[in-house]
Amino acid sequence: MLKVEGLTKKYRNIVAVDNISFTLNRGDIAGLLGPNGAGKSTTIKTIVGLLRKNSGSITVGDHPHTSRDAKKKFTYVPEAPELYDMLTVWEHLQFIAYAYDVAGFEDKAERLLERFDLWDKKDKLAKELSKGMKQKVSICCGLLPEPLLYLFDEPMIGLDPKSIRETKLIFKELSAQQKTILVSTHLLDSIENLCGRVLVLKQGKIIVDMAMEEMKRKLGNSESVSLEELFLEVTRDE
Amino acid sequence: MNEFRLLARRDGWIMANYFLEIKHNPKRLGVYFLYLLWIGALVFNMVARYRNPTEIQAQLGSQIIGAGFTGLAAAFFLYSLYHSTLESSTFFTMGDLHLLFPTPVSPKKVLLYSMVKQSLSHIFLYSFFILALMPLILNITKVNLQHFPFLYLGFISLLLVVAPLNFLVFAIGSKYGLHRRLQQAVLALIAVFTLYLAWSIIASGDLWQGLLQGLNAPWLCYLPVIGWGKVVFMTAVTGYSAWSTIGLVLQFLFLAGCIILSYRTADDYYEDTLKATAQRALRRKQRAGIGKKRGFSPTFSRKNLSIPKMGSGPWAFLWRSKVEYSRSDFHPYLGFWALIFLLAGIAVGIFAAKGAGGLTAVYTTNGIIAYIIFFFSASNATQHELAKPYIFLIPASNLLKIVGSNLADILRMSANILALNIPLGILLKVPLPTIIIMIVFGVSFYILNLGANFLTRIIFRNTLDQKALYPLFLMLQVLLLLLPGAVVGGVLAFLFQNPALVFAGIAVVNIIIIGILLLLSNKLFARLEWT
Ligand SMILES: Nc1ncnc2c1ncn2[C@@H]1O[C@H](COP(=O)(O)OP(=O)(O)OP(=O)(O)O)[C@@H](O)[C@H]1O
Ligand SMILES: [Mg+2]
Numbered sequence: 164m165l166k167v168e169g170l171t172k173k174y175r176n177i178v179a180v181d182n183i184s185f186t187l188n189r190g191d192i193a194g195l196l197g198p199n200g201a202g203k204s205t206t207i208k209t210i211v212g213l214l215r216k217n218s219g220s221i222t223v224g225d226h227p228h229t230s231r232d233a234k235k236k237f238t239y240v241p242e243a244p245e246l247y248d249m250l251t252v253w254e255h256l257q258f259i260a261y262a263y264d265v266a267g268f269e270d271k272a273e274r275l276l277e278r279f280d281l282w283d284k285k286d287k288l289a290k291e292l293s294k295g296m297k298q299k300v301s302i303c304c305g306l307l308p309e310p311l312l313y314l315f316d317e318p319m320i321g322l323d324p325k326s327i328r329e330t331k332l333i334f335k336e337l338s339a340q341q342k343t344i345l346v347s348t349h350l351l352d353s354i355e356n357l358c359g360r361v362l363v364l365k366q367g368k369i370i371v372d373m374a375m376e377e378m379k380r381k382l383g384n385s386e387s388v389s390l391e392e393l394f395l396e397v398t399r400d401e
Numbered sequence: 402m403n404e405f406r407l408l409a410r411r412d413g414w415i416m417a418n419y420f421l422e423i424k425h426n427p428k429r430l431g432v433y434f435l436y437l438l439w440i441g442a443l444v445f446n447m448v449a450r451y452r453n454p455t456e457i458q459a460q461l462g463s464q465i466i467g468a469g470f471t472g473l474a475a476a477f478f479l480y481s482l483y484h485s486t487l488e489s490s491t492f493f494t495m496g497d498l499h500l501l502f503p504t505p506v507s508p509k510k511v512l513l514y515s516m517v518k519q520s521l522s523h524i525f526l527y528s529f530f531i532l533a534l535m536p537l538i539l540n541i542t543k544v545n546l547q548h549f550p551f552l553y554l555g556f557i558s559l560l561l562v563v564a565p566l567n568f569l570v571f572a573i574g575s576k577y578g579l580h581r582r583l584q585q586a587v588l589a590l591i592a593v594f595t596l597y598l599a600w601s602i603i604a605s606g607d608l609w610q611g612l613l614q615g616l617n618a619p620w621l622c623y624l625p626v627i628g629w630g631k632v633v634f635m636t637a638v639t640g641y642s643a644w645s646t647i648g649l650v651l652q653f654l655f656l657a658g659c660i661i662l663s664y665r666t667a668d669d670y671y672e673d674t675l676k677a678t679a680q681r682a683l684r685r686k687q688r689a690g691i692g693k694k695r696g697f698s699p700t701f702s703r704k705n706l707s708i709p710k711m712g713s714g715p716w717a718f719l720w721r722s723k724v725e726y727s728r729s730d731f732h733p734y735l736g737f738w739a740l741i742f743l744l745a746g747i748a749v750g751i752f753a754a755k756g757a758g759g760l761t762a763v764y765t766t767n768g769i770i771a772y773i774i775f776f777f778s779a780s781n782a783t784q785h786e787l788a789k790p791y792i793f794l795i796p797a798s799n800l801l802k803i804v805g806s807n808l809a810d811i812l813r814m815s816a817n818i819l820a821l822n823i824p825l826g827i828l829l830k831v832p833l834p835t836i837i838i839m840i841v842f843g844v845s846f847y848i849l850n851l852g853a854n855f856l857t858r859i860i861f862r863n864t865l866d867q868k869a870l871y872p873l874f875l876m877l878q879v880l881l882l883l884l885p886g887a888v889v890g891g892v893l894a895f896l897f898q899n900p901a902l903v904f905a906g907i908a909v910v911n912i913i914i915i916g917i918l919l920l921l922s923n924k925l926f927a928r929l930e931w932t
Contacts, residue, residue, distance in 0.1 A: 211503050215672045229669065234505035245495035245682075249415040255500070258414075261407045262504035288418060289496075304500060 164189050164312050164343040165210070165237075170219035172202075172209050179205040181367035182219070187345060187360075189311070192338050194354045195347035197364035198398055203347040204242050206364070207316045210345075211239045223312060235263065237312040242320075242347075244301030246289035252276070252300050253285040256307055263308035275303045278329050295321045302330065313337065315346040319353060331357055355390040363397055371397050404510045412518070440532060462542025463638045468616035470634055474559050474627045479591050485567035486574060486584040489670070491677035492519045492564070498678055502671050513664045516568070520561050520656065527560050528553070548637040551645055555634025558652035562626050565659035572667040622648075625655055714797040715805030722809030734812050735820075742770075743820040750828030759829040763822075764900055767839045770821065771846045774814075775883070799926040800919060807851050811844070818843035835901045842904040845911035849882055852918045859928045886910035 165187040172180040180202045187193055195203050208214045210221055212229040223233035246255060253272070260268035276282045279299040289297065298321050305313060319327050327350075334344055334357055348354055361378055363371035371378065378393060423430055492515035493501075501511060531553055538544060544552070574580040601615025602608055622628040622644075632648035706727050711720040723733045730736035745766070753762035792802055818840055826836040890906025918925070 212669075213498070213502055213671050213675065215669060231505045231507065234503065237503075239499075239503040241499045245499045247411070247415065247494065247496035247500065249418045250411070250496075251414075251418065254411075254414045254418075258407070258411050259500065259504070261410065262501070262506055288422075301499070 164191070164224055165345065166220075166222045167206075167210065168220045170206070170209065170221060171217045172205050172214060173217050174205075178367055180209065180364075183364070183367070183369045184219075185362060185369060185372055187312075187343050189343055190338055190341040191360055192334060192344045192346070192358045193360040193362055194358035195345055195362050195364065196349075196351070196394060197347075201364040202367040203364055204316050207239070207314050207345070207347060211237075211314060236310050237314055238263075238305040238308055238310050240301050240305040240313075240315045240318050242316040244297050246292075246297055246300060248290040249288060251286050251288055252281060252292070255289065255300055255304055259304045259307050263310070265308050268307060271307060271309070272303070275306055278333075279303060279326055295323060295326070298322060299326055306333065311342055313342065313344045313346075315344065317348055318346060319348060319350055327353060351390040351394055361390075363394070365398050404506050405514055407506065408511070408514045440529075444532065459543040463635070464613050464617055466538060466542050466638055467631065467635055468613045470556075470631050471616040471621055471627060472612070474630055475594060478559070478563070478627055479587070479594065481563045481567055482570065483584070483587045483591065485570040486580055486587055489571035489575075489673040489677050490564045490567035491674045491681055492516050492568070493674055493678045495678060495682045498671075498675065508668055508671065509664055512667055512670065513660065516565055516660045516663065519564065520660070523561055523564075524557055527557055530560075531556050542638055544637050545640065546637070548641060548645075551633050551636035551641070551649070552638075554649055555630045555632070555636070555652075558633065558649070558656065559626060559630040562652070562656050562659060565656065565663055566626075568670075569659050569663045569666070571673055572663060572670055575670070575673055576666060626652070629655070714795060715801040717795065718792070718802070718806040719808050722806075726809060726813070733809065734816050736813060736816075738813070739816045739820045742817040743824065746821040746824035747828070750824050754828050760831065760835070760900070763825050763829060763831055763835070763839060764904070766821065766825065767843060767904065770818070770843060774843075774847050774850055793929070799922045803855075803919070803922055803926075807848075810851065811848055814847045815840075815844050818847075838901055838905045838908060842908040842911075845908045845915065848915050849911045852915060853882055855918075855925060855929070859925055882914060885914070 167186070168184045169182050170180055170184070171178065171182050183206065185193075195206065197203050205214065209216050210223075210228055212234070221228040224236050226233035226236070247258075250258065253276075256268065256272040256275075259265070260272065265271065273282070276285055279302070281296065281299055281303070284292065284296060289300065292300065298318070302315075302318055305315065305318075319330055322330065331353060334346070337344060338359075346354065346358070355375075359375055361371060361373060361375055362369055375390075492512070497511075497515075502508075535544075570583060571580075574583050598612065598615050601618075602611030605611040605614055622632050629648040629651045632644050633652060636642075636645040706724055708720060708724050708727060711717075711723070726733040726736065731740075749762055749766050753759055792806060795802065797805070822836050822839050822843075825831065826833070886907035886909075887903075889910050890903035893902040893906040894900050
């Protein structure tokens with residue numbers, strides 16, 4: 164579904180993403196982990212096409228990632244959402260629905276808003292929303308088109324417990340529908356039972372890319388080892 | 402859905418929401434009414450001032466206006482051309498960046514739509530500039546108000562071209578990796594223009610005469626944007642000819658050309674606009690009174706600084722300012738602006754020493770500086786600090802917090818004013834007391850304006866109000882803070898027949914008001930909120 168090959172991204176002289184390659188297949192939920200500044204957001208933004216890659220290739224379902232065909236296949240939830248101040252919550256969803264040509268979006272949008280407790284806020288302007296509410300609107304915008312690939316950059320930051328649970332549930336449902344998800348996050352325990360696959364970035368390089376089960380087996384051989392411990396173990400400076 | 406229709410729909414909703422907001426809160430109409438009044442006053446001023454200068458005056462005046470237009474247009478145009486080799490312009494909001502850019506909508510169409518939209522809206526938005534300039538123009542020369550549309554369009558077309566051209570230049574630079582080449586080309590252009598001006602000054606042997614002749618040279622009119630714009634603009638002054646229409650058509654063809662060429666070249670421009678878009682969002686916030694406004698100064702990105710501790714509590718603010726200024730300027734207190742002030746002081750000093758009006762030059766220069774300070778007053782430390790929680794959190798007396806967070810700015814401004822007045826005093830042999838009065842006047846005026854920022858925050862708590870009621874606030878500021886000093890100064894000067902006393906009077910009253918504000922600082926501080 165998503166194929167990244169030899170991707171390098173520099174900001175002037177800083178190499179933020181250094182020649183990384185990975186492939187996500189249909190139904191994969193991959194957690195993109197790594198310490199602050201590891202290059203997670205840069206990777207995702209480059210896949211989305213907000214940043215230009217310096218080298219490498221990215222394809223989404225065999226289309227080059229900036230092509231229209233590719234863009235129809237994915238949505239993106241940015242790390243700090245910025246909405247249109249003067250549009251209401253509902254109008255945001257409407258806008259996204261038109262942009263992605265979502266058929267019969269009203270029902271879907273209503274269901275999403277209900278799930279995230281935003282239904283009663285649907286006529287509020289974005290500038291009147293709290294930070295967490297904006298984040299939820301942004302997630303709803305990412306979910307509404309029901310694409311094949313979801314690119315989520317720290318989607319659960321600032322959400323209340325119910326919304327976090329809802330998001331996780333939705334991820335599970337999506338995976339069951341053979342959708343592909345790439346989600347960057349620091350909330351390890353919240354994805355521990357969710358992601359089948361873990362990608363750990365450090366200083367722009369992928370240092371771990373394996374199935375969750377395999378990773379657990381490799382490092383602890385026991386059920387009690389948490390993802391947190393694994394993470395600290397693999398990202399520790401020598 | 403058709404992509405242009407999608408974008409138009411979005412903008413339709415946004416407009417509708419603005420109207421709804423006004424409907425729910427009709428008080429805001431009052432604000433727009435104030436703006437209308439303001440524009441009305443400007444227009445009235447324009448008509449009321451309308452008089453017929455003598456032919457000779459008008460003749461010289463039209464030359465001055467022509468030269469002024471060309472000079473400013475060229476400076477503005479060349480500067481923005483240079484800027485466009487460093488950074489793209491933007492037509493987008495942060496919302497576009499996060500919601501629109503990732504969608505399958507064609508980037509080219511998004512660009513075309515946004516460029517055209519911005520150009521159309523700017524045709525009206527920039528009208529403030531020209532209306533505000535009109536009294537000045539009318540004072541200098543005769544204007545045929547019948548041809549006012551030409552004057553307006555000549556001016557506007559120049560502003561309109563800049564953003565698309567900037568985008569185009571940067572996009573071409575990114576696409577073909579030409580940024581350095583383009584930069585060299587623009588620098589060469591700037592050099593040529595400067596040399597040309599220098600040559601005309603030397604050839605005529607007189608600074609003003611040379612500038613007037615050089616900038617009014619007929620061949621300049623053939624230059625795109627600057628020259629064409631001038632021809633159109635000057636129609637209202639020198640009369641209509643076929644060239645006016647031709648110039649106007651050429652200007653708009655050029656604009657259309659920039660937009661179409663951008664549309665053809667740019668497809669992968671998203672990254673280029675990220676920085677400019679974020680900066681624009683920040684500026685919007687700053688205009689609404691949140692976040693730091695940065696003055697113009699060259700940036701040095703010194704990473705390793707070691708500024709020693711300067712005391713605890715409120716002095717942490719001073720330390721912070723010092724770090725910031727050390728990083729962004731040559732010296733924390735004697736910065737870029739001190740240099741400019743020094744040069745200005747020397748230049749005015751030399752000029753005035755040649756002519757007659759020594760003291761007048763001192764008064765005028767200091768008056769102009771005060772005016773500039775007043776206009777850019779809604780800025781700096783206070784705003785910056787108030788936008789952050791620390792000033793509310795750090796345990797110290799309010800008075801000390803105010804002093805601590807403003808001291809660096811005050812010291813910097815004092816250095817600037819000294820740098821201006823010392824060369825003036827020496828070159829023009831101004832008596833020492835007068836120079837001291839000037840310095841105290843400038844510094845007290847600056848401090849008063851800093852204090853006024855606190856008051857804005859307190860009077861207009863809502864940041865939206867702050868933005869919308871800005872003209873009203875300026876008026877209030879004039880009434881409360883400037884008028885008393887001016888009255889006292891005026892009376893003193895009249896009684897003792899000494900213009901320096903105007904400044905002395907203002908300085909004394911300023912100091913008294915500052916004292917009162919500081920005495921009340923506890924009360925005022927209690928009313929501040931962190932928003
Ligand atoms: N606009 C920029 N200009 C220059 N360097 C940048 C820019 N954005 C990010 N970087 C650098 O690129 C590297 C990767 O940043 P990125 O934002 O991708 O990290 P991240 O893994 O998302 O971190 P976090 O967990 O904090 O979100 C960092 O070293 C950062 O300093
Ligand atoms: Mg990040």
